[in-house]
């Protein structure tokens with residue numbers, strides 16, 4: 001589990017069937033989502049989960065709690081987890097991979113991706129394509145910055161958040177408090193407002209971009225949220241469309257405005 005004092009993940013990789021995600025059995029025992037409290041909940045092959053199960057995750061994603069109702073019990077469990085999900089571009093997994101087209105056509109990708117609802121994806125702060133590893137990639141030298149160094153940067157950013165936010169990280173901040181600590185520069189706000197119109201951001205999406213930009217600013221040890229932090233947060237919030245390897249809407253917007 002991810003705990004505030006250890007800053008590390010020691011468990012929780014979800015491979016369980018849909019039914020155990022929120023609760024287990026007629027006695028409403030906590031499911032994987034609650035067991036991931038203060039940890040990471042990983043959903044592999046996201047579209048394979050039913051729409052009902054994914055939509056029921058909206059409550060804990062917003063409030064950090066899950067309420068389970070049973071004939072013999074009505075229980076609220078803590079469930080403040082970091083959600084990480086993975087999915088193939090299409091059901092057969094080949095669409096867009098290194099220029100390979102899915103033999104079933106674009107429809108395969110569109111059908112597969114549409115199994116995850118827009119409101120659910122709206123709650124995902126970071127949405128990125130991860131290209132398949134090629135044999136040439138394996139021959140490359142290791143990155144200069146390894147996991148240990150990255151973990152150090154993340155821990156430093158968390159310390160900054162805790163000190164500024166009175167013991168809370170950015171993810172836990174109430175909206176009014178977030179607006180206060182993540183007030184962007186003039187240029188940053190202008191970019192965010194333009195992007196909200198161009199990309200059709202929802203009110204929730206707007207605040208999620210702001211929250212992510214605040215964290216990006218903390219990672220770069222910047223006291224204020226600048227335009228580049230807003231631009232990077234927007235570029236990480238990929239509009240879900242097709243499976244072309246061309247830059248996404250947000251990235252196009254970023255390049256156009258930078």
Ligand SMILES: [Zn+2]
Pocket residue numbers: 090091092093094095102103104105108109
């Ligand atoms: Zn396919």
